[in-house]
Amino acid sequence: MIEQAKKALDILLEGNNRFVNGESTVTNRCVETLKSHKNGQSPIACIVTCSDSRVIPELIFDKGFGELFVVRCAGAVIGENILESVEYAVEHLHVPLVMVLSHDDCGVMKAAKEMYPKEPEHLKLLIRSVYEIIDSETECYNELARDYTLTKKRKLLKRSEILRQAYHDKKFEIVRGYLCFDSGEVKILN
Numbered sequence: 001m002i003e004q005a006k007k008a009l010d011i012l013l014e015g016n017n018r019f020v021n022g023e024s025t026v027t028n029r030c031v032e033t034l035k036s037h038k039n040g041q042s043p044i045a046c047i048v049t050c051s052d053s054r055v056i057p058e059l060i061f062d063k064g065f066g067e068l069f070v071v072r073c074a075g076a077v078i079g080e081n082i083l084e085s086v087e088y089a090v091e092h093l094h095v096p097l098v099m100v101l102s103h104d105d106c107g108v109m110k111a112a113k114e115m116y117p118k119e120p121e122h123l124k125l126l127i128r129s130v131y132e133i134i135d136s137e138t139e140c141y142n143e144l145a146r147d148y149t150l151t152k153k154r155k156l157l158k159r160s161e162i163l164r165q166a167y168h169d170k171k172f173e174i175v176r177g178y179l180c181f182d183s184g185e186v187k188i189l190n
């Protein structure tokens with residue numbers, strides 16, 4: 001892993017460790033910090049995650065204003081808007097790390113597992129996208145959420161020339177994470 005990415009990942013995991021142990025600092029969540037960033041931002045990482053109200057990157061990584069560039073949609077399915085947002089983070093904000101973060105009890109994964117292979121009436125694009133890796137053998141939707149992070153990583157690189165080139169040039173790294181609701185821990189998936 002490139003050094004800047006490793007450094008950013010260590011900072012995220014240290015913050016998560018503080019969160020898990022009830023030692024969050026919240027020092028960067030005041031108006032003074034916001035004011036200090038009023039003319040620009042240089043976040044340490046881009047987090048691509050679900051809109052789920054229980055998944056709040058700044059809280060689980062003990063971060064505040066200006067530290068994380070967060071890209072969210074239900075299921076964190078990789079569509080065009082998500083792609084362009086990640087491109088912005090890498091190309092313009094120069095984040096060395098992109099984390100694709102999934103989580104326990106994801107509604108989109110649950111719906112996909114329950115409906116497969118029926119054509120969904122709601123959340124069509126999101127659920128169809130998850131169908132790409134589902135089959136009748138799929139038992140656990142949390143397992144599905146973990147596996148799906150690999151698809152997301154591949155899609156980021158396959159569908160964006162900008163990201164592919166930057167990745168090839170070792171400008172940034174992509175890691176896959178999984179948030180466990182019981183512990184608050186973010187596990188890094190290999």
Ligand SMILES: [Zn+2]
Nearest residue numbers: 050052106107
């Ligand atoms: Zn979710």
